[in-house]
Amino acid sequence: MGQQTQDLVPLSGFVFTMSEPMEATETKPSWVGRGITRVEDDPLLRGREWFIDDIDPLPHAGHAAIVRSPFAHAQIRSIDVSAALAVDGVIGVVTGAEIAAITQPFPSVLDVPIDYRPAAYECVRFAGEPVAVVVARDRYVAEDAAALVVVDYDPQPVVADPASAAEPTAIRLHAATTSNVVSDRTFRYGDPEQAFATAVLVVRRRFRHPRNSATPVETYGVIANWDESRGGVDAWANFQGPFTLHGVAAAALGIPASKLRLCTPPASGGSYGIKSAVFVYVVLMAAVSRVLGIPVRWTEDRGEHLLASSSATERLTEIAAGFDADGKLVALDLDLLDDVGAYVRAPEPATLYRMHGCLTGAYDVQNLAVRSRVVVTNRAPTGLNRGFGGPQLYYPLERTMMIAAGELGLDHAELIRRNLVRSEQMPYRAAAGAIYDSGDYLRCFDEALELADYDELLAFRDAKRAQGRLVGIGLAVVVEPSVSNMGYISLAQPAEVRARGLPKTGNSEGVSIAMGPHGGVTVRFTSTPQGQGHRTVAAQIVADALGVSLEDVDVRTEADTSANPWTVSSGNYSSRFSAVVASAIHHAATLLADRLKTLAAHELGCPPEAVVLSDGKARSSDDGERSISIRRLAGGAHWNPAGTGAVGDVGGLALTATYTIPLPEPDADDRCNTSAVYGFIADVAIVEVDAETGQVQVLRYATVHDAGRILNPLIADGQMMGGLAHGLGAALLEEHRYDEDGNLMTASFLDYLPPTATELPPVRHRAIETPSPTTPLGAKGLGEGNTMSAPACLANAVADAIGIDAVPIPLTPARVWALLQGEAE
Amino acid sequence: MNVEFAVNGRTYRRDIEDRRLLSDVLRHDLGLRGTHVGCEHGVCGACTVLVDGVASRSCLLLAVQVAGCEILTVEGLADPAGTLSPLQVAFSTHHGLQCGFCTPGILATATEALERGELTSRAAITDLLSGHLCRCTGYVGIIEAIADAAGLPPESERAL
Numbered sequence: 001m002g003q004q005t006q007d008l009v010p011l012s013g014f015v016f017t018m019s020e021p022m023e024a025t026e027t028k029p030s031w032v033g034r035g036i037t038r039v040e041d042d043p044l045l046r047g048r049e050w051f052i053d054d055i056d057p058l059p060h061a062g063h064a065a066i067v068r069s070p071f072a073h074a075q076i077r078s079i080d081v082s083a084a085l086a087v088d089g090v091i092g093v094v095t096g097a098e099i100a101a102i103t104q105p106f107p108s109v110l111d112v113p114i115d116y117r118p119a120a121y122e123c124v125r126f127a128g129e130p131v132a133v134v135v136a137r138d139r140y141v142a143e144d145a146a147a148l149v150v151v152d153y154d155p156q157p158v159v160a161d162p163a164s165a166a167e168p169t170a171i172r173l174h175a176a177t178t179s180n181v182v183s184d185r186t187f188r189y190g191d192p193e194q195a196f197a198t199a200v201l202v203v204r205r206r207f208r209h210p211r212n213s214a215t216p217v218e219t220y221g222v223i224a225n226w227d228e229s230r231g232g233v234d235a236w237a238n239f240q241g242p243f244t245l246h247g248v249a250a251a252a253l254g255i256p257a258s259k260l261r262l263c264t265p266p267a268s269g270g271s272y273g274i275k276s277a278v279f280v281y282v283v284l285m286a287a288v289s290r291v292l293g294i295p296v297r298w299t300e301d302r303g304e305h306l307l308a309s310s311s312a313t314e315r316l317t318e319i320a321a322g323f324d325a326d327g328k329l330v331a332l333d334l335d336l337l338d339d340v341g342a343y344v345r346a347p348e349p350a351t352l353y354r355m356h357g358c359l360t361g362a363y364d365v366q367n368l369a370v371r372s373r374v375v376v377t378n379r380a381p382t383g384l385n386r387g388f389g390g391p392q393l394y395y396p397l398e399r400t401m402m403i404a405a406g407e408l409g410l411d412h413a414e415l416i417r418r419n420l421v422r423s424e425q426m427p428y429r430a431a432a433g434a435i436y437d438s439g440d441y442l443r444c445f446d447e448a449l450e451l452a453d454y455d456e457l458l459a460f461r462d463a464k465r466a467q468g469r470l471v472g473i474g475l476a477v478v479v480e481p482s483v484s485n486m487g488y489i490s491l492a493q494p495a496e497v498r499a500r501g502l503p504k505t506g507n508s509e510g511v512s513i514a515m516g517p518h519g520g521v522t523v524r525f526t527s528t529p530q531g532q533g534h535r536t537v538a539a540q541i542v543a544d545a546l547g548v549s550l551e552d553v554d555v556r557t558e559a560d561t562s563a564n565p566w567t568v569s570s571g572n573y574s575s576r577f578s579a580v581v582a583s584a585i586h587h588a589a590t591l592l593a594d595r596l597k598t599l600a601a602h603e604l605g606c607p608p609e610a611v612v613l614s615d616g617k618a619r620s621s622d623d624g625e626r627s628i629s630i631r632r633l634a635g636g637a638h639w640n641p642a643g644t645g646a647v648g649d650v651g652g653l654a655l656t657a658t659y660t661i662p663l664p665e666p667d668a669d670d671r672c673n674t675s676a677v678y679g680f681i682a683d684v685a686i687v688e689v690d691a692e693t694g695q696v697q698v699l700r701y702a703t704v705h706d707a708g709r710i711l712n713p714l715i716a717d718g719q720m721m722g723g724l725a726h727g728l729g730a731a732l733l734e735e736h737r738y739d740e741d742g743n744l745m746t747a748s749f750l751d752y753l754p755p756t757a758t759e760l761p762p763v764r765h766r767a768i769e770t771p772s773p774t775t776p777l778g779a780k781g782l783g784e785g786n787t788m789s790a791p792a793c794l795a796n797a798v799a800d801a802i803g804i805d806a807v808p809i810p811l812t813p814a815r816v817w818a819l820l821q822g823e824a825e
Numbered sequence: 826m827n828v829e830f831a832v833n834g835r836t837y838r839r840d841i842e843d844r845r846l847l848s849d850v851l852r853h854d855l856g857l858r859g860t861h862v863g864c865e866h867g868v869c870g871a872c873t874v875l876v877d878g879v880a881s882r883s884c885l886l887l888a889v890q891v892a893g894c895e896i897l898t899v900e901g902l903a904d905p906a907g908t909l910s911p912l913q914v915a916f917s918t919h920h921g922l923q924c925g926f927c928t929p930g931i932l933a934t935a936t937e938a939l940e941r942g943e944l945t946s947r948a949a950i951t952d953l954l955s956g957h958l959c960r961c962t963g964y965v966g967i968i969e970a971i972a973d974a975a976g977l978p979p980e981s982e983r984a985l
Contacts, residue, residue, distance in 0.1 A: 041917040044925030045909060047859015047899035051926065054858040140844070217863040217871055217960055218926045269861065269926030270960050302864040460985050531924030531961045686985070699985055718920045718962060725963030749868035749958070757954035757964040762982055 031540035031550060032777065035714030038536040039555070049267040052221030052238040057263075058295035061223055062091045062135035064285060065142035066298070067149045068308065069124035069131055072160060072378040072742025073173070074153040076122055076131060083148040084134055089141035092292045093149065095132045096121035099287045106252045106280075108344050109489055110183050110374070111497075113176035116343035116381075118252070118284035124153070125173055125342035126380050127742055128308030133288045135296055158378045160742040162316055162339035165377040173342060173376050183349060183374040183492055187356075187670050189431040190367035195331035199322030203404045206318050207396040208808060209791075211339075211379070211736040213311040214386050214726055215754055216530070218269020219300040220278040220309060226290035232259030233286040237278045239264055239559070240271040240384075240528045241571010244486070245279040246561060248346045252283045264559040268530040272726065273384030273573060275530070277310040277345065306747045311736050312385035313351045314339040315392040321400050322367075327408050329401075329419045331367040332360060332431075338374050338392075341381035348382060349374040353491045354389035354484060354574070357434030357674035361397050362441050362477045363419040368431040374492075378742040384573055386726050390478065390788030395809060398476040398792035403805055412475050412796075413449060420445060420477065427773075433671030436479065436678045437774045444706050444768055445477055448682035451764050452702035457686045461800075470689040471699075472801025476793035477682045480707070481675030482575035482781025483507050485663040486568065488674040495668045503665040507676055509581045510565025511588035513542070514654035515596075517638035519616070519631035521548060523555045523588075526566035527581045532783060533715040534577055538585045540712060541777070545589035546596065547613030548630060565656045575781025578711055579677050583775050584659035591657055599633045602645040661774060677772045677780040679707040683793040685761075689801045694817030696732055696798055698761035703786055706768040709778035713767070719783050720765060727790025729755045735810050828892035832857065833901030841888045848872045848883040851898060859899040859929050863958070870957035873930035874898045880934040899929035902936060912936060912974040921970035923961030931957050935971045944975040 043049040081093040096119035106116045119130040132149050136142035159165040159173065165180040172180055196202060224235040232255055239245075239262065250260040262282065268275065281298060289296045300309065320333040340348045352372050360368055405415040421428045423440040430436060457473050464471040486506035490498045511525040523542055527534050535555040542553045559566065569576075597611035600618035604611065610621045619627040636644050637653050646652075666672035684702045689695070703724065710716045733753045737745040746752040771778030791809050798816065799807045808815060808825050815825075829838045832855060841850060848865075851857045851874070863871035865884045872883040875897040902910050912935055915921070922928045931954070938944050938953050950971045954964060972980075 037917045037920070040925070041922060042909075044922055044928055045899075045913040045916055045932070046903060047857070047929050049925060050858075051861070053852075053862070140842075214960060216924070216926075217869055217958055218861065218924070219863070267926075268924065269863075270924040272960065302866065302869075456985070531922075533923070714920050718923055718966060721963035721965045722923065722961045723963075726960070748866055749864050750866070754958055754960060756956075756958065757951045757968065760964055763965070764982075 031543045032711050038533045050265050051267050052265045053299045055265050058225050061295035061297040063139040063142045064296050064298040065134045065146040066130045067132040067146050069129045071153050071155050072127045072158045073156040074124050077152040077154055080150040084145040087145040089137040090145045091135045093134050094288045094291045103252050103287050104254050107248055110344050112182045114174045118280050126378055158742040160378055160738050162337055162375045166375045180376050181373050185372050187370040192331045192367040192369040195367035196322045199330055200325045201323045203400055204320045209315040209392045211311045211314045212730050212734040214272030214274050216270030219305045221299045222281045222285045223297040224285035224289050225295035234261045235282045236263045237282050238268040238275050239278050240275040243570040244568045249279045249283050261562040264528050266558045271530040272386035274310050276384045307744050308380050310383040313382045317396040319396045319400050327410050327415050327418050329363050329365045333369040335371045339377050341379045343381050345381040350489050351389045353488050355393045356491055357432050357672050358430050358479050360431050362479050364421045366431045387784045387787035391791050394478050394788050394792045402796045433673050435673045437772050438770050439680045439706050441680050444680050444704050445682040448684050448704040451766050452684035470801045472797045474685045474793045474797025476789045478789040480679040483579045483676035484574035485674050487665040488672050491666050505663045505665050506569045507580055508567040508569050508658050508660040509584040510658040511584045512565050512656045513588045513592050515634045517635050519634040521553045524564050526559045526564045526570040527577055528559050528572045529557050537711050541585045542589045545593050575783040578779040579775050579781050586776050587659040588657040599644050603628045677774050679780040681705050681789050683789045685793045685797045687797040694813035696811050701761045702764040704766045706770050707782035708772040708780035709769050711779050720785050723785035723787045726787040731791040731794035731809055733810050826889045828889050830891045830894050832896045845888050847886040847888045850888040857898050857900055861926050871927045871930040873933045875933050880937045915970040915973040919966045919969040921966035927959045947980055
């Protein structure tokens with residue numbers, strides 16, 4: 001930190017305006033909306049929770065260590081495992097060729113001839129790609145022996161960056177393909193050519209979004225057993241969904257999906273998207289188990305995680321934005337090139353399409369041209385990472401808006417105001433098909449300016465500039481989609497190809513709920529949380545619906561595909577909990593409440609509609625004096641169902657229900673409502689750049705969210721602040737850097753730098769609650785939030801501070817210092 | 826090597842391979858799974874335990890190095906009756922944990938600093954936390970929890 005900023009902000013600059021817990025209103029107290037502390041906390045605080053490396057569901061499992069390629073591209077001439085096998089305690093060594101013989105290539109979203117396996121055979125295509133697995137009685141021995149596996153490589157030329165990989169003359173990674181560009185689609189909405197022709201200003205820029213990763217503190221872990229008799233697999237992994245990948249894993253194992261039992265432990269140490277890709281290792285360990293005939297377990301180490309697990313895509317964007325004389329954005333042209341690494345690992349190229357419907361962001365513009373290309377490179381495969389496509393979109397879009405404001409001679413805030421979608425336009429159909437369900441973007445933006453004390457910031461900036469200091473203000477506005485429409489990924493195929501396949505619109509979640517004979521309630525669903533407090537919020541929803549106390553509700557979220565309700569959409573991604581999983585919980589609990597009301601009506605002699613459930617009792621609203629305890633009703637339903645008047649399943653207090661938000665499949669014109677609901681975020685930041693060191697100091701960060709109804713403000717605030725920390729890391733610190741030979745240069749936490757407590761700025765936060773008309777509780781997702789907006793906002797602030805347009809993220813001190821010396825990238 | 830050491834007040838005698846990490850002995854030999862391993866190169870801080878009262882990375886210690894030492898892990902922070910320490914309670918109150926994986930190490934570090942009376946300002950807390958990675962919370966709830974346990978008043982924002 002530069003000395004000159006010391007007087008501006010305290011080191012411990014945390015001021016976080018927590019939301020006020022909502023008061024329970026009406027006569028019936030509501031748990032939903034209250035910032036209650038979490039049921040998850042107690043076992044975590046005692047060290048008594050169960051993470052993947054803590055569980056031992058299959059005793060006597062062998063411990064695996066993976067032999068990985070040190071080359072980014074090489075032919076494998078031979079592998080000599082004899083020295084490894086000679087180590088005392090080694091159970092076996094399985095090579096990529098042996099695994100290839102008993103697996104199928106992973107199915108791909110794209111119809112391209114790329115043979116992707118959990119371990120390489122014949123050819124390695126990224127540094128860190130598995131080539132063999134050693135299994136031993138413990139991990140120490142397995143790692144000893146792994147070091148003794150001798151692989152004879154024939155190194156090949158490397159294509160280590162997307163631009164050169166996309167050149168027609170580039171070395172091809174996969175011989176059967178015609179190009180490293182494995183998907184190339186163009187889209188046109190409205191009349192962009194005409195709109196650009198009439199624009200008074202067209203801003204054209206290029207941007208590069210680097211690879212980065214949320215780096216959960218817990219790494220991947222898998223336990224797998226091949227069951228020869230059943231021809232199936234039992235596996236445990238800290239998987240996070242989407243459960244589309246369960247089917248991908250089963251297909252690679254060559255077994256029906258019903259024969260792959262995939263479970264998650266009760267707790268997972270963070271994921272933020274990254275752990276979706278553990279499915280590759282489920283297949284790898286299951287295949288190794290099949291060869292060796294014993295259960296196998298593997299816990300990834302940090303080096304492996306950084307080198308070879310997953311990351312955000314690198315994206316190269318060429319953007320053109322056309323404006324009329326009033327500063328109205330009239331046309332947008334986006335040329336997007338996503339580097340997905342050496343293989344197109346499912347669900348990629350989803351990063352490219354997750355935001356497709358809302359590529360125009362928060363702005364009212366109907367003329368849009370898009371080119372979306374996918375390129376393979378000699379780098380680790382990419383995948384979900386918090387924000388998933390959002391940061392890659394908003395950094396170019398929001399930078400371009402600020403640049404345009406400068407060229408138009410308008411204040412940036414004024415240009416944003418002129419272009420935001422208006423509340424009276426809701427529901428608003430964006431150019432590429434997203435239906436923004438609700439929101440008052442203008443009000444939200446103005447509240448952000450007010451919360452930031454924008455006028456004070458402007459005066460402060462100008463005063464400091466007069467002293468020669470480098471102070472800048474950044475703004476960003478983003479639409480935050482939540483609950484992905486499973487159909488969006490089919491946009492990677494042209495409409496005529498899509499038409500040959502089955503339509504996809506999935507987003508459903510299933511919930512099992514049961515009331516026991518003493519009135520206690522158990523709830524299960526497959527949202528695979530990794531710290532988001534799903535169990536707490538589910539208990540709040542269920543307690544409200546059934547009129548029972550929180551303590552009466554026991555929520556279990558460990559996945560088990562052989563026991564839990566689940567759908568291909570299940571999992572913890574696209575901020576889907578608050579909008580669709582919570583809806584499913586509410587739906588299931590309401591159905592159970594209806595059954596209780598039927599039972600109570602029989603006892604109280606009133607119609608079921610007249611029964612009210614609250615405080616552990618069922619009352620007749622016709623005659624408030626008459627009541628029966630829910631515990632008694634439950635006991636009757638279990639012990640004496642005949643006496644309850646129940647017929648068929650009416651009296652049963654266990655049920656499973658699935659909830660779906662109706663979404664359309666992409667239409668013939670490639671318009672797609674890519675998500676179910678859409679929130680909004682407006683950010684304001686002020687930074688100071690140290691001219692001597694290039695250090696960026698964030699002096700104040702203000703953000704206003706509208707994510708619909710907030711189900712638990714304490715948890716929502718935690719998500720918001722966590723998302724902001726990821727966005728700040730992406731803006732200022734984090735990048736997976738590769739050298740020209742495809743070696744990862746950031747392969748430890750000494751080189752890859754997530755933010756620590758000292759890097760976090762003072763934050764002002766406010767939540768506006770515009771209930772979504774789409775979801776029964778009015779909630780939208782908010783888990784990705786400022787991960788999408790902060791890189792754009794902070795890049796804008798730094799550009800304003802140093803007076804340079806081209807500000808590549810992450811804005812590390814070295815990079816900013818080079819920019820100040822006039823060294824453009 | 827034969828070593829004797831105490832963990833959470835219980836004495837253990839074990840014949841331990843010289844190279845075996847303290848983190849692995851705690852987790853896999855003694856079953857004290859609350860000590861988490863996040864990086865195995867001493868950066869993330871998740872594996873931090875107190876060795877004779879001093880916060881130490883158990884992934885950077887060989888178990889044989891703690892012969893004769895008293896170790897306190899997250900499992901030993903609650904009192905014998907099972908009541909959580911004020912610091913543990915404050916973590917829940919202020920939402921200082923989400924996935925909870927990094928939490929045991931932070932609790933160990935903060936417990937030592939609180940006992941030493943070092944946490945007289947939020948700056949001291951922030952500085953203390955710079956040796957730990959948390960990817961969920963953005964650290965805000967953690968700082969507030971420790972500040973609460975240290976008896977610091979809520980902080981108001983300082984002017985620009």
